[in-house]
Amino acid sequence: MAEGFMWYAGIPFPASLYKPEDIRAAHEQFVVKDEDIITVTYPKSGTNWMIEILCLILSKGDPEWIRSVPIWERSPWIENELRFKRIRDMKEGPRLLSSHLPIQLFPKSFFTSKAKVIYILRNPKDVLVSAYYFYRQSKIIKNAESLQQYYEWFIQGNVSRGSWFAHVLGWMSMRERENVLVLSYEALKKDTRNTVKRICQFLGKKLEPQELDLVLENSSFQAMKENRMSNYSLANRNYFRAGIEITRRGMVGDWKNHLTVAQAEDFDKIFREKLAGFPLELLPCD
Ligand code: A3P
16 A cells, blocks of 8 residues: 555545645635636646646737746636745635646635636546656655556555555546546647647637647647746756656657556456546546
């Protein structure tokens, strides 16, 4: 069993970053506003990429904001930054917010609001590999000794934010709502331009073609890798080791370079079992 977690309502959160009262406050007290735009993901699904894109949509492609303010201040985390007042101090206008909360712990006020949620899905095998390498660069939970060990924790849901399967099933139940847009990392990679256009449509924003070009250019993997406000090189050293990088490979299917054939086959079997009855064609797992 992985160590270093604070369990809240059956969900493990890194204990060094979260207190039960933070999660309770986020769930029960946080007031979502109708203009809010919230990026929601299971960790390592492309959260920061989406945040960068949203920042650039709001600035019409102008990179000044993304190059001068750390990404976690541009779109603060609902569940762990309330006590830092970052969210309360945000100026009026559409607030960008982020969350990894499973649906049952998401702010209750969202469900009667017109706020917009963009939920990003990613192939769980890529999520698993991405998370294994990311947490090795962090000090927030006890690291797995091997990818095999992390694989076992992931299947059991003994990893940060619990079961990928439950998180995704919970949020997929919202996919028909007008104010929820479900997108996959894979679709975003395959056709970034048209997916960004879809996001603009969902948000009711219109970009000129040259503005859209700027959004794509400034949110590219390379641009994010080079932007110290976005690549996590400024992340708190109490929690993250020097050399931490959010932009690791940025690929679809990197799991093939890390998981054995037996692990992948085993995973696919568990995937089908855990999601039995759900239209699997809606979920990336190839
Ligand atoms: P890998 O570890 O597979 O490279 P999150 O932001 O949810 O923590 O997700 C991190 C993953 O998103 C990492 O995946 C990272 O490389 C990828 N990512 C970050 N920025 C990206 C970008 N601009 N384009 C494509 N992938 C990106």
